[in-house]
Amino acid sequence: MTTASPEAQRRTRAFARVIGPYVATFTTIYAIRLPELQGLTGDLFGQPGLMLMLGAMMLAAGLVIIGGHRSWRGPLAVTVSLFGWFVAVRGFLLITTPATIRSGVDATMLSPTAMTVARIFFAALAVMGLVMTYAGWFTGRRAQETVTASAPRKA
Template sequence: MSTASVEAQLRTRAFARVIGPYVATFTIVYAIRLPDLVGYINDLFAQPVLVWLLGALMLGGGLVIVGGHRSWRGPLAVTVSLFGWFVAVRGFLLIVDPGAVKSGVDSTMLSPTATTVARIFFGALAVIGLLLTYAGWFTEPTAPTPATPTTDAHSPA
């Protein structure tokens, strides 16, 4: 498999420069303050128009990432693309069935085990955010490796 073009790698790094610090910041806060955020979550879901707006913004933001970043070559590119799809799907779910999202949040917050697992999950996402930040700001693209042409040994040159 050949590596992505330099242009695609630069685009991936540009997305990683934005997504990495965002993910790292918010997931660190979520991991540390998760039990304290229940009030915010309840306040949010008490205002259906805010849930709808959040879903619309998330769907739009996710689709911008999906549409602007079409490379799936390499772990960094896959991570950026998966993040875009994840945000778009979450936004779609908030628009279509906010009650299911709220139910999932409530069941997670009511179970100490699920809350601990969620905190560990957010901590792992924080590490991924830090890695995206590093890759976006401090690495350089590699030269693409050309695909090996397949030629038939018996065909004329």
């Protein structure tokens, strides 16, 4: 199996630098404050225009990631690509079936077991965000040095 081109690797790290801290920050907050957010979700779903705009922004953000990141070589690249698809699908579902999404959120908020599972899920996503942050910010130099060191020198 061939490796991704240096340009694809740089693009993957660039996406990871943005997505990683965002995911780590917000999913940590969600994992900690999830029980407090029950009223907020009711208010959010009670405003159809806001749900439409949120879904449209999520769909657009997901499509930007999908369109700008076309590499599926390596675990980091797969994670970035899957995140783009996940955001795009969520945005599409918020636009097309907000009532279904709301019923799922309400069921999760009312069940202590589902709430615990959701908090563990968000904590796992936070760890994934930290890994993406590390890979995006701190692995580029080593990879670039390896490529430079292995490149044939011109006389």
